[in-house]
Amino acid sequence: MTTRRQFLKVSAAVGGGLLVGFRLGAPETAMAAEGGDDSTDAAGVFQPNAWVEMHPDGRTMLTISGSEMGQGAMTVIPMMIAEELDLPWGAFDTRFAPADEAYSNPALGAQVTGGSATVRGFYSTLREVGAATREMLMQAAANRWGVPISELRTEPGVVLHVATGRQAEYKTLVGDAAGLEPPENVFTKDRADFRIIGKPMKRLDSPQKVNGQAEFGMDVRPGNVLMASVERCPVFGGKLKSVETGKARKSANVEDVIELDHGVAVLARDWWSADQARKKLWIEWDEGELADLDDEGIDAQFREGVKKDARPARTEGRGAGALGSEENTLSATYRVPYLAHTTMEPMNATASVTDTGVTVWVPTQAPGSVQQVAAEIAGVSPEQVTVHTTFLGGGFGRRFETDFVREAVTLSKQAGRPVKVIYSRPDDVQHDFYRPAAYNELSATLGDDGMPVTWVHRIAGPSIWSRVAPGMVKDGIDPAAVEGAADHPYQIDNIAVSYANIDPGIPVGFWRSVGHSQNAYIVESFLDELARRAEIDPVEYRRRLLKADSRHIGVLERAAQMAGWGGDLPEGQAQGVALAESFGSYCAEVAQVSIENGKPRVHKVFCAIDCGIAVNPAGVERQIHSSIAYGLTAALSGQITIKNGRVQQQNFHNYPALSIDQMPEVEVSIVDSGQPPGGVGEPGLPPLAPAVVNALAVLTGKPVRSLPIKLG
Amino acid sequence: MARLTINGRSVSLEVADDMPLLWAIRDYIGLTGTKYGCGASLCGACTVHVDGKATRSCITPIASVDGSDVTTIEGLSSGGDHPVQLAWVAEDAPQCGFCQSGQIMQAAALLADNPDPSDEEIDKAMKGNLCRCGTYNQIRAAIKHAARANMAGNDGEEVSV
Known part of the structure; x- marks a missing residue:
């Protein structure tokens, strides 16, 4: 820049x-x-x-x-x-x-x-x-x-x-x-x-x-292409030890079986035949170091790490030393799980390696990385790699990665023919780069007026940038792990935010709105806990903590106004509010929620966004709907769990996505600050989960301190 | 071997009896508008019409549709001008678009059975068709748009009186 x-x-x-x-x-x-x-x-x-x-x-x-x-x-x-x-x-x-x-x-x-x-x-x-x-x-x-x-x-x-x-x-x-x-x-x-x-x-x-003509990566079909389904070691970091391929090779339409470091690929005339034959492989894995890892072990690493390894990300005033007496201090532990992306189009890539270079057809968010990776594997210069970016059937950060490109290029090089790798949905769920799980300890001391004078937030969790670009991590702080937590806009005399980079070994990556996806939930939910303790209205509580005339206040007040904040609601419904700044935009949401059959039901979300000049207001509105659906899916049901180093979820039956009957009404208002454009694809997501749980807390009297939401 | 009619064309396929219709359509017939999303009838991206009924092609063995009349998104209309397709464009419904073939086929089958569905009927018919981009409110609007168009015999744009 x-x-x-x-x-x-x-x-x-x-x-x-x-x-x-x-x-x-x-x-x-x-x-x-x-x-x-x-x-x-x-x-x-x-x-x-x-x-x-x-x-x-x-x-x-x-x-x-x-x-x-x-x-x-x-x-x-x-x-x-x-x-x-x-x-x-x-x-x-x-x-x-x-x-x-x-x-x-x-x-x-x-x-x-x-x-x-x-x-x-x-x-x-x-x-x-x-x-x-x-x-x-x-x-x-x-x-x-x-x-x-x-x-x-x-x-x-x-x-x-x-x-x-x-x-x-x-x-x-x-x-x-x-x-x-x-x-x-x-x-x-x-x-x-x-x-x-x-x-x-x-x-x-x-x-x-709408007519089936849009070409996604999955739809590209160069002549003579073989379709590949790859059995990968179910334990992260595990390697192939040995494989018996005889039965798979004899399976209908199968043309080749190729061993990879981390798995075995079956190549066939059609993808289904490859996937069927894959089930006939007899594989012995070297499961590696993570074979005994489970959620309890991960949580224990986080809990220990937050005590021993936390490094300061932000200190204001006297920091944690200013925490006051027990009766004026509220403490809470918040947890968020690993999350998969589950783009509607599962991961895939198509590669053709020839004597003169490589052609890759791929739905990617990073064509330059694709070119580098393909060149490296094929042993050619990047200029000899042509990348055709197709339509992407969803990205959400998953398609920054190149794991599927590596496989396709490796297999095409060995097979001597174009190869298309398609992840099955279970492959896609179990071999993702997940939104990091995180463990958070928060404490705040309130003054006589009920407003916080000290805010302490300790975070433990894995770091995305440590893998992707280690230079981004300075003094132990991964900016993506603390964004939205270290830089929250609330004016409090004493602030201490710290982070412990604890990597249990589960691959992590960018997931829509990245660190904001969890930190806004944690900060905004805990803030509501303080407001309830102080018996002050949550909109008013935030207003008192924000800079006057700030863009934060602008969206907060607009959202409250849209929602008729404080007014009458249908029986059994409550509203919750949350605010977040991310990717250069400011976004406040009010969620109107009830509990039906013991489960949260989100009826309506009012969203005010200040994204500067809205270049395409129709696009802005759609991206808010989209962020709300993606965030609500995660809040209601998103959870990847680990047992024996393996992801336990496979498909939409145990890693559900929001369906049309669960989609709230959405009302969007664009606050025109006249500033240069801010981001739009992500900023609608961070305030969603806290707005929902803050409404639930009104109904139940209890905070929701871990996601996905479990009531009772 | 299975014989079927697809988008008005007769085809015979020399594939395994248990090959899902989805993969026969994509990898042998070569029509790629019908999408793979889950392989287990959990997402609806693969929805086609079999003898007019919305059907998940990812779990439908090819042998079970022997002799049937199959319509995919490519065959729903000749020029992308089925009322549901027109409504989808008018309401600006797609985002990434990957699920939309299935959404449209499901919605077209719904409207063929029920020309003026209520919100509850839309929920019931459409809740098996997942969209990770969150286009559901636009899909709902588009279904109502197409219903209005069908009943009024016009383009379904709302008329203020």
């Missing part, structure tokens, strides 16, 4: 627009991998940057520099380009970007889709892309008409010279524009002049997602 800022030297605001330095990745590198579009004479094609390709016949191709996993990248990326390019909405085709550094997300520094960063990362870049492209078309018109560019303006798809009434459609200018240098500086529009940004736009991918 810093490097980007360095060259985005904002020089001057002129004519209401923003003048910025302009420089973008080399398009020739970017497009070479895709082979460009050879249906038109390349000479006439205007390709001013890595995102836009305009043809003299009027066709425009926009490259989608983020994976489409349901969050709407394929719609919102063109919105940002088309706004500044003054491109008529919908008058373009799209393609997914190849693996190329040109498409690195400026907020993340890598070609990765995640961290709710597609809009907030690309907001400046893509508007500059559009603006620069538009300016080149205007320059082409200015040259043709012999008038200064300052006398020209555009309407969607057309350059106009108002004084003489001359106009030229973009397509008549692309040939000339192709010969021009990109401008040094470009003007981007004032918000008041937006025609597309800020308007609720329907998704561009819906038509192909």
Whole structure:
């Protein structure tokens, strides 16, 4: 982000627009991998940057520099380009970007889709892309008409010279524009002049997602492909010791059986035959060090770790030393479990390794990592690896990983043919990179006014960054483990938040909203415990602890207002509130809940989000619905349990997902702070679980101190 | 060997009797709109119509549909213009889209039986079709949209009077 800022030297605001330095990745590198579009004479094609390709016949191709996993990248990326390019909405085709550094997300520094960063990362870049492209078309018109560019303006798809009434459609200018240098500086529009940004736009991918034509990774089928089902060691870290493959090899349609370090792959003409034959393998495993690990052992490691290994993540005032007398101090232990992602499309990858390189077709959030991994396994250079990112049948962080790519490339290399690996649903549940479990000890001392004067929060749990990028862990603190806990916005004189990095060995990874997914639950639930002890309304309690006029207060008050907070509710229902800042956005939710047949029933969720400028308000609303459904699934039933080093859940019968009859009504309000865009794909999730449990506590009088929720 | 009609086309398949219809459709017939999500009739992503009835193809042995008329998402309409498909687009229902073939096939079967389902009837018919993106409120709206369109013989857009 810093490097980007360095060259985005904002020089001057002129004519209401923003003048910025302009420089973008080399398009020739970017497009070479895709082979460009050879249906038109390349000479006439205007390709001013890595995102836009305009043809003299009027066709425009926009490259989608983020994976489409349901969050709407394929719609919102063109919105940002088309706004500044003054491109008529919908008058373009799209393609997914190849693996190329040109498409690195400026907020993340890598070609990765995640961290709710597609809009907030690309907001400046893509508007500059559009603006620069538009300016080149205007320059082409200015040259043709012999008038200064300052006398020209555009309407969607057309350059106009108002004084003489001359106009030229973009397509008549692309040939000339192709010969021009990109401008040094470009003007981007004032918000008041937006025609597309800020308007609720329907998704561009819906038509192909309702007729079966959208191509997901699972649907790619190169010629001569073999379908693979892989038996992996059920114990994490275990290895293959020996295998008897005779019966599997003789099974119908089976073409090959290949031994891997961690498992055995059966390759067949169709996936079902491979999966059936897999059951006929006789395997002996070296189960490794985790063969005796279970939930009790994991919890014991956490409990010991929090005492011995906790390192300070945040200290304010006198920290834990300021804890007061027992009667004024409330203490609680909160626990959250490991969680699987269960994207609707199970993990899969298709690879073809040949003498000249590798082609990978894969639903991925990280095409650059795919390219690196494939190159390493195949023994070729990254430039020899072509990555085709397909539609993703859900991502939620699981598709940052490349375990399925490793298998597909390894197997294709050995089989000498294209290979598609598909995880069965049990494979997908049992071989995930899980949302970390966490153990939390909290204590708070209240002053005479009932407000906290001291807040102590000790966390023990595994660290994601220790595996993914150890450099992110500083002084023992994994920022992802403490986000939302160490940096909560409540103004309390004495604060001590600490973290013990305890890794029981279960693989952990990014899961929608990452550390916020558990920490908002813990902080916001414990805060409600304090408010109940103080007999102060939870909205009022938060208001007193927050900075006046903060964006936190803005969403808190909006959500309370939407919900009619404090008003009459149907018999047996209660409301709970929670607030969280994550991924550059501020989100408050009020959940309206009852208990039916001993189980929580969430009737309605009111959500106020301040995500800065909402580029596609329809997309924002959908992502809030989505985060609420994903968070509610976890709160009601999400739990991976470990016995003998193995995951005990297999499929949706014992790792359930929310169904339509459990989906609450959702009302979304976007608080317009006018700030630059924040994230949207995740911020709706963290406040959901605490809002629900805080409502339940009103009904039962008891806090819910572990997830998933168990009443009674 | 099984013979069946799929999307109006007769096919005969030389595959094991117990091969699930899903994998015959995907890996032998080559239609990939029908999705694998669980393999155990727990998620509904594989829903197709067998003789007009919504059926989980992942647990339906191919031999059991010998002689049947099977419709997949690709055969629901010729141009993606079945009222349910149009309603799904109008209500902006899909997100990742992976479950939507199954959702649409389930919803189309529901509306064929019950042209104006209540919320409870929608819940009952649709609760076996999981969506991890949480598009349920849009799915509900789309089903009602399609019901209005069917009954009014138009595009189902709500008319304010």
